[in-house]
Amino acid sequence: MIRLINLWFALLGLGSNKLRSALTTLGVIIGVAAVIIIVSLGNGLRRSTEIQMEAWSAGTVEIRPGGMWGGPVMMVQPEAAYKEGIIAAGGEVPFEPPQPAGLTLRDVEALERLATATNGALGQVEVYGQVIYKGRSLPMGMALGVSNRYMQVYRQDLKYGRFFTEAEQESAAPVIVLDESFVKEVWGEDANPVGELLRMAMGETPQNYAVIGVLKSRQGMYGYSSRSILVPLRTAQLRLNQQGRSQNLSLIAVRVDARKSNEREYAVAQINTILRASRGLAQGTPEDYMIYDSLEYSDESARITNLMTLILSLIAGISLVVGSIGLMNIMLVMVSERTWEIGLRRAMGARQIDVMSQFLAEAALLSLVGGAIGLGIGIAGSYAASQFIEQIKGLVTVTPDVVGIAVGISAVVGIASGLYPAWRASRLQPTRALRHGT
Amino acid sequence: MLDKASIGEPVIEMEGVSRIYQMGRVEVPALVGANLIVRQGEFVAIMGPSGSGKTTLMNLIGCLDLPDEGTYKLQGKDVNTLSDARISRLRGEGIGFVFQNYSLLPAFTALRNVQMPHYYSEGRGNRKRAMALLEQVGLGKRAKHKPLELSGGEQQRVAVARALMNDPFLLLGDEPTGNLDSASSHELMNLLEKLNRETGLTIVLVTHDSSVSARAGRVIHMRDGQIVADEVKAPGEVVSHVEGQLAAE
């Protein structure tokens, strides 16, 4: 039977040497605070990456031109564009010099028609030039030409107005759809610019484009795509032609709703088969495009974030180990300094288990108090750090399991470092203990 | 009150008790073949030169240590057969200790020190009794003082009060007057004598001081770990104390 009174004796024991108790807890405080900050920031970072990836990719599979000759080629040399013509049909890629063939609408159509594991495919080109609003040049000088599957493939919603019609696509109409964050930058929060005119110098002559719709921003989405201007694919291709550039697609995005990795692998394999056929690649020839599964990316980046968190947690863990060694050291010192007290208590009827529980309680109290303070500092530190790190602003939450970890860790540290000294104390011969004092 | 049937009942029974300390490879026979019987109500002084084994004997009597050889029965119970919990309980509830120095816990008030054995006997400190005991040793006004604020004599009287807290059947003192001047020493001895006489408390003291041993009914002399003399100075007198008390009731 363990007597509760020993807890009180432990409290008084610690109280009689406040400075040393405070210094001893310091090691635990630092260790616990470090663990909490690192785990919370790691969680925040992972959340932010997830949101970003989810927003950016929304689970699409992307195909970019490229292949064995190098990375994605966004802009083809004018001479090459000349040779390729408006639409370079698959299989007719000039062998010399080796140039990655452009992706074409034929590939998109093939995917739309044949793929069963996907849910819509989109072609996209990029046009560069000046964007002017009321005589003022805007900082973003790029428009994305997209086919009408855009809304479906990226799971976008409209805030105002409408998206392009088939007729506008066909006729290469000078109409644009903007992202909410773009609108916010130019017109201000919640402004509705539908009907406004933007002047874009992207072809031979500057031309007025009418804003017909605004897309809702996706949370956490930033980077070029959210700030860009969307125009019908044909409109953009016409401008590229005027610039003397290839009108080949710089990107095909395919929606794959499946989330399980084997299902996604199947979808990617299917896309590859269809593309090889549509591009007329003979068996054995390498692909002249690359397929990226954006979710695989986020898997990968989550793995990296997890690994980083793990490594940093290990380092924080080491500081905890150091703290607990310090605690054990102090407990051993206390036991030998108080040998006589132990003997006296034994003479007054304390059992071995009483002595043991008193010293164990002292270690546990030190550790728990250190853990509680460390928890406070850790929470404050996590929020403070998240204020300074833009990427994880508002994403750092100290979850109950983190609190649980902190309390658990400090309890374990306290018991682990207190157990041996307390056991030693309880085994001291009362006579030896009393002799010590005299 | 003293029960007539219990007068003279043996409290301490030692038979061939030895205690040999192991100092690495060297064996130190601190106590060799001690035979000793102390009966209820006796007041015994143990004397002898330094290193003769007095403290060793006291520790064994107080169950702070166990014999290596021989048997020791305390109140008829063989201590070698008892568990730590049982021995601790016997110590805490049956024996009161007064040591030469550092008898009190410095972080606690006199009152708390007196209450302490009661906490370990699963009690709640019985403040009232602790207070009464402090009054009894003449320190009622010093209850809230910490040991360092008390004189040596006062500290030892607090220690006596504490030793009495659980109403023990045996009081042990290892040179309790060793650090006191003769006046304080005299005062403490008056207190112990009174306890022995009025309540029949069995008392065993180690002392170097002949004026202390002079007040004991029985003096045991030790040398080289052995009991060399056991002198019952005035047997009639010890009995007469008890009889005097019985007559008074």
Ligand SMILES: Nc1ncnc2c1ncn2[C@@H]1O[C@H](COP(=O)(O)OP(=O)(O)OP(=O)(O)O)[C@@H](O)[C@H]1O
């Ligand atoms: N824990 C121990 N380990 C080894 N030897 C010990 C131990 N305790 C006592 N001794 C030895 O046993 C012998 C008896 O010691 P003890 O303390 O009983 O003597 P004492 O009569 O009380 O002496 P003093 O009057 O100086 O207090 C001494 O030689 C001492 O050195």
Ligand SMILES: [Mg+2]
């Ligand atoms: Mg001694």
